[in-house]
Amino acid sequence: MTNTYLSSNRAERRAAGKRLRDSVPRESHADWYPAENRDPLAVLRANDAGRLLELIPLRHERMRASPFAFLRGAAAVMASDLAGVPVPGIPVQACGDCHIGNFGVYRSAEGQTLFDINDFDETLWNVDFTIDVKRLAASVAVAAFAQGEDKAYRAARASVCAYREHIRELSYLSPLAIWHSRIDLDEEIGRLGDGDLCRRLLADAASETADGLSHGDAPDLDPATFHSDPAQWRIADKDPTIFHEGPNGLTEAVQEAAAALLAYPQSLQADRNLLTLRYMQRDVAFKVVGIGSVGTVCAVGLYSDSDGAPLFLQIKEARPSVLGQLALSPFFLASEGQRVIDGQRIMQAASDMFLGTAHSEVSGRSYYVRQLKNKKLSAVAEILAESGPKAYARLCGTTLARAHARSGDAAMIAGYLGKGDAFDEAVAEFAMRYAWQTIADHHALQAAHAETVEAA
Secondary structure, three states, rough: OOOHHHHHHHHHHEEEEEEEEOOOOOHHHHHHOOOOOOHHHHHHHHHHOOOHHHHHHHHHHHHHOHHHHHHHHHHHHHHHOOOOOOOOOOOOOOOOOOOHHEEEEEEOOOOEEEEEEOOOOEEEEEEHHHHHHHHHHHHHHOOOHHHOOHHHHHHHHHHHHHHHHHHHOOOOOOHHHHHHHEEHHHHHHHOOOOOOHHHHHHHHHHHHOOOOOOOOOOOOHHHHHOOOOHHOOOOOOOOEEEEOOOOHHHHHHHHHHHHHHHHHHHHOOOHHHHHHHHOOOEEEEEEOOOOOOEEOOOEEEEEEOOOOOOOEEEEEOOOOOOHHHHHHHOOOOOOOHHHHHHHHHOOOOOOOOOOOOEEOOOOOEEEEEEEEHHHHHHHHHHHOOOOOHHHHHHHHHHHHHHHHHHOOOHHHHHHHHHHHHOHHHHHHHHHHHHHHHEEEHHHHHHHHHHHHHOOO
């Protein structure tokens, strides 16, 4: 990682960013046209390689639900589409799958409720900052498209404008001040969504019920076992998304995940390792999550101490990032699981204290582990998202700027972006073009499925 902070001052770095406009004009970011040999369904099939075959149909079913669902599952398609597109070359730790569904509310170890990026399966260092910005803007446009093209364009532009404005604000701060910056959720709730309902959900999520279990969390405990000895606790099956036994190799995947969870504390620093020793693994079940992750090994582990204090940990398979083809230069990765947790720690204002990694010697899979997300906190994010596409888009753009400023050179990025709206309008135009392309790709997936059904 080049340490530009030591080689030049803020003004020099801002000027260097401005000079990059000569080679990659800001207006050029509007330019994107599908390649002549473009085949998004072939990219999806290639991305399915290595996934659990039994779950691939479910992945495609979820992607057929809407153009936005398609976009969520098609990070590999967009990465392929952006390969070769000119970039200014300012590296950051990229989220990789920076769509509006990957922002949300979570609680820090200190009890703060924060709004931030919350999914890092595709994160990668040394990727140009514009890659994340374009995926965010495109996702805003696709999500708002049903409300009219004008609203979709204005919302996409708002996300980029907020990114540019906050990067400029951060560029005047010291590295330490940038690192400690936060998105004030209380302030955002006052401007977005149903503030009273959001605050009530936050209060509910923060408090535990009398039995010590936050019932807003998923999955549920099997009621037949919950009130017995904690050693007998089991996770309730919710077919087809949560289960202990499945067809073909899925049961073996659960067993592998359970073994990986037992090994994972070895990856933690000493104080976190000691904390995990206070809990015992009671049960592990397979959990089908999201859209892009369907078909990868994902499971949830139920833990408790001897007095019945519960803990849910999620373990997910970490595959190579789809952004690999977009990295500005190659670099060494310790493991895919380490890539994910490193990226999360770099980009998030405060990361999960249970983040760790594991590896299966049998299958060769790399895993990462984190606490399971709280449903009630997710509900807060959903209410904020429903407040209006433009307002929520600005919140996400501001959040992405803060995340990029932790690893990238905010002064250089700000110098490139400037004070005007040239970059905002260019990326918004790109977002609209990509929204139309996503709608076409979604139709193609639906048509391919219809042909398969008819042929059968």
